[in-house]
Amino acid sequence: xxxxxxxxxxxxxxxxxxxxxxxxxxxxxxxxxxxxxxxxxxxxxxxxxxxxxxxxxxxxxxxxxxxxxxxxxxxxxxxxxxxxxxxxxxxxxxxxxxxxxxxxxxxxxxxxxxxxxxxxxxxxxxxxxxxxxxxxxxxxxxxxxxxxxxxxxxxxxxxxxxxxxxxxxx
Numbered sequence: 160x161x162x163x164x165x166x167x168x169x170x171x172x173x174x175x176x177x178x179x180x181x182x183x184x185x186x187x188x189x190x191x192x193x194x195x196x197x198x199x200x201x202x203x204x205x206x207x208x209x210x211x212x213x214x215x216x217x218x219x220x221x222x223x224x225x226x227x228x229x230x231x232x233x234x235x236x237x238x239x240x241x242x243x244x245x246x247x248x249x250x251x252x253x254x255x256x257x258x259x260x261x262x263x264x265x266x267x268x269x270x271x272x273x274x275x276x277x278x279x280x281x282x283x284x285x286x287x288x289x290x291x292x293x294x295x296x297x298x299x300x301x302x303x304x305x306x307x308x309x310x311x312x313x314x315x316x317x318x319x320x321x322x323x324x325x326x327x328x329x
Contacts, residue, residue: 162237170233177226182315184216184223189312193305202297206284209304210277217273224266240329250328258321261314268311276304 162170192212196205240251247253280300286292 162233166233167237170230170237173226174230174234177223177230178319181220181223181227182312182319184220185308185312185315188212188216189305189308193308196301202301203284203288205301206280206297209301210281213273213277220269221273224269227262238329251325254321254325254328258318258325261317261321265311265314265318268307268314272304272307272311276300276307280304 192208196208199205199208235255238251240249247256280297283292283296283300287297
């Protein structure tokens with residue numbers, strides 16, 4: 160498929176922008192917000208700061224995901240190294256396959272964080288505020304949330320490694 164130069168340029172720009180927003184958001188939460196949250200004594204304050212941060216970043220992250228998929232499809236179809244669906248006969252295609260596997264993992268982890276982990280933590284804080292929470296539950300869930308966020312950031316870095324390998328083999 161022949162993609163006009165302007166469309167390919169726009170696709171690369173959008174892909175890089177979406178990557179910066181998504182992985183930058185993960186890095187911001189992991190490297191800046193979580194240490195700030197750790198300084199707070201009150202579990203409710205911790206949750207409010209985490210929740211408000213994720214409430215702002217989640218829509219940007221999901222928009223970035225859509226942009227990454229769309230712009231990635233344009234780039235892949237324009238690449239001379241692309242030999243077709245499920246054709247992995249060159250180093251570029253293998254790197255792209257591994258990148259997409261890790262990317263799908265990131266999507267799954269992000270979905271879990273958005274629709275399972277954060278609501279679970281919110282429910283635990285609510286139960287505790289009503290005197291029905293289990294001792295240590297909030298802290299356990301917060302540590303779990305933090306570990307998953309860090310894991311997703313590591314996956315993002317791995318995606319960048321596979322992107323670099325694909326570029327070297329382009």
